[in-house]
Amino acid sequence: MPDADNNSYPYNMGSQQGFHFSFLTDHNSPTPFLYNHPKQQQQQQPVQNPAEIFDPSFFHGGYSTPSAPAFDSSSEAAPVFGDSSSNNNLDLGETSSSAAAAQNSSVSFPSTEAGVEEADSFKSKQAKVCEGGDLKPKKVIKEKKEREARFAFVTKSEINNLEDGYRWRKYGQKAVKNSPFPRSYYKCTSQKCGVKKLIERSYEDSSTVITTYLGRHNHHSPATLRGRATALPAPLLLSQPQFGFHGFPENYFTAINHHHNSNFPQLEINPQFLADQFNMDSSFLQQP
DNA sequence: CGCGTTTGACCGGCGC
């Protein structure tokens, strides 16, 4: 991981060049990443432990990742993020020097699930139609829900919908309780790919955007298939995942400690993950 | 005309 004092990395994707990501460390409060998930709404208070933001209940339970016991949330202590009092965490780097568009800082919150096929096939209406009026039991629907992979992260950016190489169609927008900012719902436009993406701006820190991916792409990124070779360095293309979030989260996050007061391990994002997922310039992986 | 967005209605889960 990069030096905390010099941890700004370029984000070069299409027209969104000039942005910068950086990691978080402990000397910055994680509170900018708070947002109102259902539990929090009832508390009417900010959640101090970011782990609570991504607790299992928020994701309707079921994060089982058999290959990575540390991420097995069949237990109640789903791992996400420790609190801010520990020592070697992520850090909000200082702002990039480049232009007004210079954006900074991202944190990732892994919250995922192993199997995701048919991730988008649990819609209630579909369930009704499928068997001609004979409603499927809730259980079936729930099981499918629980198999859906989720991955959420926070980006400090003025742009809500950062390019990630895939094409998305917006299918809804809802006001979020206790937040002045709406949540937008996107679906991957590729056929038979049910991946969804939720985007909302943090009500705590309007400069940060919370992006949640649901499911995994079953196809290549259009950006990868198209002529990006001229715009991006070869090492980046080599690092492109064939399918989004393949093998995550264990391949992309490392538990770096356990806070003594928390059941949640601290997680550190693997830079390769960001490079893969966000098509960052390969220099992202090097010390600036 | 095709594709994506907007937006109000609708649905189901959940807590009380």
Next chain:
DNA sequence: GCGCCGGTCAAACGCG
């Protein structure tokens, strides 16, 4: 049972 809320649908609309 009721109301709240998150999520989805789908018709209308906008744009290239």
